[in-house]
């Protein structure tokens with residue numbers, strides 16, 4: 001192993017090959033595929049992303065207007081981003097930070113059908129819908145507490161409660177969603193139980209009285 | 211897929227011996243379920259980068275003669291087919307008795323939509 | 333002498349993945365070895381029943397973390413043949429570039445692990461340091477570091493622009509210089525030779541009969557490489573397989589080292605000849621029929637058998653990975669080897685167990 005000595009010494013006296021990670025972070029590459037986020041106000045609830053996602057981690061309910069993604073099942077492949085017809089899905093350049101708790105990213109928007117209905121009922125609500133969410137709900141950021149934190153193996157009631165809680169402030173924050181989220185609409189986001197290990201997550205929206 | 215020759219259970223061993231004499235390398239076996247009773251086993255051989263295949267349509271309940279005494283390389287894949295499809299191969303050089311991937315207590319084979327009870331598991 | 337049975341693995345310091353070998357020893361010499369696998373069987377082939385044929389691209393990528401691109405390439409190639417479409421020339425060249433980059437990072441990973449298996453830690457670090465440059469290229473050009481998700485049925489999803497091509501070129505120059513500096517300490521070193529020369533020898537007839545694939549086959553003097561079947565851009569690029577004749581661990585080391593340099597040349601040639609044009613063709617039909625398709629993975633020949641009947645799910649996806657083919661030769665290599673050399677011999681086939689079991 002004598003031939004290696006030269007390399008060893010040149011490595012010893014040159015810069016570190018690694019970074020002191022938490023303090024020095026490399027600039028992400030511009031095209032890197034990172035965390036997924038959705039501009040819900042642009043979404044037309046066509047369900048393309050749900051159909052195309054290879055890990056089946058997106059659930060779209062076009063009646064209730066909920067878009068739910070399990071960021072922990074997402075494999076960062078970007079297939080949904082490529083296929084979204086209105087380009088409202090994007091990926092950041094960096095990964096989601098690790099977390100000890102299970103996350104669910106659930107967003108509520110206005111499905112076009114509900115919007116049309118609302119327009120028919122209250123003609124002045126419709127133009128407001130287009131403008132308002134952008135003003136009041138700034139472009140969706142995944143770090144925001146919208147992604148509710150339920151206990152790790154929270155299955156069933158626990159998680160339901162948590163997601164309902166997390167959704168309430170959301171509904172209040174977006175008054176534009178008022179005509180859309182019909183009070184009775186039960187947004188059931190049930191990811192297909194494709195893997196036995198995957199806990200069923202029910203996100204019941206519309207509980208908060210709109 | 212070109213170069214596919216159908217073989218019967220009786221011809222299988224002689225066909226494989228002939229392939230070996232010709233200087234073919236056994237690439238692998240592929241198994242696909244056809245219906246409730248039968249499966250297709252395709253033997254892939256390679257010679258000078260061109261493939262030829264033997265297709266054996268076997269009944270699930272009948273043992274298939276193992277070619278692992280002709281091609282030792284068939285050993286692993288035949289054991290794999292036993293595990294995943296519940297077939298049985300007779301005359302395997304090393305028989306894992308369906309425990310290559312599966313646990314000993316498993317009674318269903320994952321790749322058969324029409325599940326076959328595993329009878330001969332030790 | 334007394335016969336002892338020693339369990340080797342599934343958890344063993346030199347094994348990156350769980351492989352269990354039951355070694356029958358007489359004194360220090362292995363007489364017989366029996367493998368046990370099944371620790372990482374994930375049933376990915378079965379997923380074709382619930383995922384459509386487009387989604388399967390991302391599934392097959394996950395068969396192997398090290399050569400994900402090549403799995404997807406093989407799968408897409410097979411489906412394209414079944415559907416009667418051909419990927420546009422630019423897509424075929426881009427696939428070649430990315431797959432050779434994958435081969436390089438896989439071989440560098442292996443060189444590091446092999447050095448680590450011999451206890452040559454500084455070499456291990458050096459190899460992985462070089463590999464990091466290629467991982468960065470992967471991330472910058474495809475978006476992901478390991479599972480690059482760049483293939484679709486019909487073509488590729490990403491393009492390379494001129495700036496990126498120049499940048500890859502400069503990275504390759506660096507990698508080449510660093511690799512050339514590795515030759516002496518890695519190949520010609522006294523200790524390395526002591527550990528590898530004459531260990532686990534197989535003759536050309538033996539490996540061929542045992543159905544070996546890839547560097548294991550070529551290190552024994554059989555010039556067989558699936559790239560000679562001229563898939564992707566290899567129909568236009570010059571390609572000669574790397575062959576060594578000794579058939580021992582040192583020959584397998586040399587084959588992989590030389591393939592690294594050869595891959596650099598292939599990527600350069602492909603970048604020079606990169607044609608302009610479309611990235612992907614649209615897929616309109618549902619696949620139907622049966623197809624067998626093969627490509628060369630870093631560890632050897634990869635075979636996909638696909639069967640479809642015009643539905644959106646395929647009927648059968650059968651994946652034969654090279655390590656699966658290399659286990660019988662490994663069992664033939666081990667008898668006669670000293671116990672202390674078993675890790676080196678096992679690593680010399682570049683075992684990738686999660687691909688083996690899928």
Ligand code: SF4
Nearest residue numbers: 043044046047049084
């Ligand atoms: S995110 Fe895009 S693809 Fe998904 S439902 Fe909304 S508009 Fe359709």
Ligand code: SF4
Nearest residue numbers: 053074075077078080
């Ligand atoms: S990036 Fe891939 S895995 Fe993640 S949600 Fe989109 S399609 Fe699904």
Ligand code: SF4
Nearest residue numbers: 394395396397479686
């Ligand atoms: S197989 Fe292992 S390394 Fe690969 S993605 Fe899964 S957990 Fe990660």
